[in-house]
Amino acid sequence: MIKIYNTLTGQLDEFEPLKEKEVSMYVCGPTVYNLIHIGNTRPAVFFDTVRRYFEYRGFKVNYVQNFTDVDDKMINKANAENITIKEVADRYIKAYFEDTAKLNLKEEGMIRPKATENIEEMIEIILSLIDKGYAYESNGDVYFEVDKYKEGYGKLSKQKIEDLKSGARIDVSEIKKSAIDFTLWKASKPNEPSWDSPWGKGRPGWHIECSAMSRKYLGNSFDIHGGGQDLIFPHHENEIAQSKCGCGGTYARYWMHNGYININGEKMSKSGSFILLREILEKFEGRVIRLFILGAHYRKPMEFSDFELNQAKSSLERIENTLKRIKDLNRENLVGNNKLEDLKNFKVKMEESFIEAMDEDFNTAQALGYIFELVKAVNKSIDEGDISKEGIKVIDDVYTYLTTVIEEVLGVKLKLEPEISNISTELIELILELRRDARAKKNWALSDKIRDRLSEMGIQIKDGKDKTTWTM
Numbered sequence: 425m426i427k428i429y430n431t432l433t434g435q436l437d438e439f440e441p442l443k444e445k446e447v448s449m450y451v452c453g454p455t456v457y458n459l460i461h462i463g464n465t466r467p468a469v470f471f472d473t474v475r476r477y478f479e480y481r482g483f484k485v486n487y488v489q490n491f492t493d494v495d496d497k498m499i500n501k502a503n504a505e506n507i508t509i510k511e512v513a514d515r516y517i518k519a520y521f522e523d524t525a526k527l528n529l530k531e532e533g534m535i536r537p538k539a540t541e542n543i544e545e546m547i548e549i550i551l552s553l554i555d556k557g558y559a560y561e562s563n564g565d566v567y568f569e570v571d572k573y574k575e576g577y578g579k580l581s582k583q584k585i586e587d588l589k590s591g592a593r594i595d596v597s598e599i600k601k602s603a604i605d606f607t608l609w610k611a612s613k614p615n616e617p618s619w620d621s622p623w624g625k626g627r628p629g630w631h632i633e634c635s636a637m638s639r640k641y642l643g644n645s646f647d648i649h650g651g652g653q654d655l656i657f658p659h660h661e662n663e664i665a666q667s668k669c670g671c672g673g674t675y676a677r678y679w680m681h682n683g684y685i686n687i688n689g690e691k692m693s694k695s696g697s698f699i700l701l702r703e704i705l706e707k708f709e710g711r712v713i714r715l716f717i718l719g720a721h722y723r724k725p726m727e728f729s730d731f732e733l734n735q736a737k738s739s740l741e742r743i744e745n746t747l748k749r750i751k752d753l754n755r756e757n758l759v760g761n762n763k764l765e766d767l768k769n770f771k772v773k774m775e776e777s778f779i780e781a782m783d784e785d786f787n788t789a790q791a792l793g794y795i796f797e798l799v800k801a802v803n804k805s806i807d808e809g810d811i812s813k814e815g816i817k818v819i820d821d822v823y824t825y826l827t828t829v830i831e832e833v834l835g836v837k838l839k840l841e842p843e844i845s846n847i848s849t850e851l852i853e854l855i856l857e858l859r860r861d862a863r864a865k866k867n868w869a870l871s872d873k874i875r876d877r878l879s880e881m882g883i884q885i886k887d888g889k890d891k892t893t894w895t896m
Contacts, residue, residue: 426438426439426481426688426783428785431580432580439647442677444649446485446549447484447648448486448646449479449488449640450489450646451487451489451492452634452650452651453490453536453789454492455495455498456492456498456520457495457515458497458516460518460520461700461701463685464627464701465527466652466717466726467651467682468529470682470717472530472835473833474720474786475530480829480832484579486535486641487533488642490536490538491517491538491830492630493539494513494539498512503615504783507861508617509617516880517538519702523701523705526705526711526879528711528836542629542633542636542637543619545640546632546633548636549635549666553608556669556670557569564612564624564660565623565626566608566609566623566883567605567606567608568607568810569606570604570606571585572669573665575668577751580657580664581656585604589604607631608628609626609630612626631659631663634659634663635663635667635671638676639671642665648677649675649679650680652682653681660679663675664682682722683724683725684726686701686728694863706738706886707878709777711837712733712736715739715792716735718788719739719788719792720788721789722786722788729874734779738834741832742799743830744838744840747827748801749806750822750823753806753816760810761812762772762800762808764811764815765806765813765818767805768818771818771822774801778791778794781793790822792834795829798822799826805819814884852878852883856892856894859869862874
């Protein structure tokens with residue numbers, strides 16, 4: 425039985441889907457005003473792994489992750505560059521897919537809606553909230569009246585309305601009934617995108633976006649809602665209130681939140697340091713970054729550093745070296761006597777332990793520990809030698825199991841074929857010269873394609889002011 429730590433209940437709850445052997449899951453995606461940073465990367469990798477594990481256990485997964493493509497930061501960037509907000513969104517959504525492709529996110533079957541494509545659905549919920557007395561219009565803005573929600577505002581974040589009111593800053597505009605009422609619709613302002621609505625031109629508030637998109641694709645009730653810890657309040661708290669009051673249903677039944685990534689012991693938002701995934705990919709492969717993220721329990725904070733990533737790189741090399749040893753074993757004229765019964769039994773035990781770890785709130789760190797125990801055991805068996813025909817079948821079964829759970833469940837790509845190491849310096853320099861020509865002609869697609877193909881071959885390039893350098 426899979427158990428999930430449910431932020432709503434504050435405990436491990438047994439997972440019981442609304443539909444048998446089917447999971448509906450909504451995860452808050454990025455606001456596309458810039459390249460994604462390592463903090464955005466953690467939920468992208470973790471919830472992709474959750475999806476993969478459910479599928480490994482025989483579930484069908486309906487997975488939705490949105491793009492917020494209208495936002496104050498996006499508007500500011502568009503105005504600063506004298507382009508449309510859509511051009512900003514298109515640029516960074518494209519960059520998102522370029523960067524996350526290297527993390528091996530499973531895009532097949534994914535639903536990735538954009539906020540701006542679901543304005544009508546948002547207006548529909550807001551109208552319902554007004555009709556039911558939970559929201560009110562004021563000078564073209566629309567607000568959710570928190571005092572009207574009697575079912576438990578603050579239940580997710582474990583806060584009381586009275587404490588929130590006493591801690592709220594005074595609302596000098598005096599257009600809201602209470603300082604803690606939150607925005608559903610914003611009246612149009614100069615140099616901002618806007619849409620027609622019953623309250624005049626304007627744009628949606630942030631919180632209503634996810635309520636509308638999750639409802640459209642998963643219904644008024646669905647299984648799992650995920651995101652980072654920083655979204656618990658106010659974003660997810662407000663989602664619950666507006667969805668349950670405006671649409672009915674239970675909304676999300678299980679709430680999962682991943683921990684922060686720290687830099688020098690301090691979370692990124694406080695330190696002011698946002699390390700872009702693209703910058704990290706210049707030094708480390710996406711599969712190494714993915715293994716690094718899965719090396720800690722998702723609810724715990726993680727320390728980010730080159731040291732930690734190098735450890736993940738070494739761990740991945742250890743796995744691959746063992747798998748390559750298995751591939752290179754001589755399978756001809758086996759005359760040994762060792763049937764490797766102990767390894768066979770140990771593999772079964774590790775398979776069970778892997779399932780137990782993942783069933784217990786998707787404990788990828790512990791699951792990886794069992795993988796490494798099996799790696800150690802198979803190395804010991806190979807070192808001892810005297811392997812029989814029956815024994816080699818056991819080792820091959822270990823190979824199949826390890827490659828399956830590492831690649832298909834954890835989503836970490838393995839490189840088990842020999843690397844091409846005899847590429848001449850002259851050939852690489854010629855390729856880079858062709859890339860420089862492409863960049864000079866502003867053929868960015870060809871330039872990026874050459875860079876990506878070189879990266880796949882183990883050649884990392886870095887564009888400087890005057891020249892491009894490369895390493896293998």
